[in-house]
């Protein structure tokens with residue numbers, strides 16, 4: 001049995017401790033906002049937060065997450081009011097949308113650690129999240145907008 | 157008479173001992189205590205360092221000691237995909253911190269992130285570059301506490317012998333080549349230090 005805390009809720013799952021966290025989130029807990037892309041830490045689609053850091057859940061054995069705060073896109077805010085979520089809607093960022101929960105989870109770490117990121121900071125934070133639709137310019141714009149929203153105290 | 161002779165002998169011996177201690181202290185200030193002055197052999201030291209050098213240049217060791225600010229990867233030492241950077245502490249930046257993917261152990265299978273509890277690269281204030289360094293330049297850097305993380309030569313030997321992240325190089329996980337023998341590497345460096353740690357030209 002493994003005890004997990006996901007989006008401020010406690011769960012107990014009966015699972016092999018080697019199982020990737022992504023599998024547990026999607027298959028056992030039904031949190032399907034986090035996506036599977038490559039399964040090899042290459043694309044970023046599966047990014048979630050483990051104690052606030054942007055880990056790739058496809059290569060994270062669930063045992064590593066025990067006793068830590070896990071946050072998925074479903075738990076980033078209570079009502080999709082995180083500055084990034086507001087900016088993503090305002091800039092109409094997603095194309096197919098498949099990569100976007102990973103993009104937002106990575107960008108959330110960037111904005112927490114650097115509230116006014118320059119383009120180079122965005123490159124440094126986001127180059128590990130691949131978008132097969134090529135929405136990179138809108139992602140960049142939305143991160144700048146989210147920084148402004150956050151700076152004005154907006155967002156929930 | 158005899159008594160006086162004995163005490164003068166004792167005094168002479170004492171004086172010699174004191175001089176030896178002073179000499180040892182002076183030498184100690186210049187060089188680590190692992191070698192005595194008469195072990196010094198510059199040609200032997202240089203030769204020993206040259207034998208250890210290929211390990212430093214092996215991708216498992218060099219890839220995290222790059223000349224630039226991106227770690228390298230693979231046996232061809234290409235810049236790490238995903239624009240991974242050294243960051244302010246040698247642990248990556250923002251969403252791309254080393255330990256996000258490089259966990260406590262190697263993941264089984266090829267082309268999956270290797271791991272180690274200490275996974276990181278040198279911080280920007282102490283870059284310890286191996287890439288592109290000639291044997292002479294690398295040797296001088298390794299000897300200089302201002303460039304080697306503040307280590308004495310003895311500490312350096314201890315570091316290459318026991319440090320878990322150093323040892324990872326010889327346990328790199330599936331699909332990665334290993335540097336030449338760790339035992340011989342440490343032996344060569346020990347010899348280099350013992351013979352006075354002279355650097356190749």
Ligand code: FES
Nearest residue numbers: 037038039044058
């Ligand atoms: S699915 Fe995890 S990084 Fe691609």
Ligand code: FES
Nearest residue numbers: 095097131132133
């Ligand atoms: S929006 Fe389609 S992959 Fe990014």
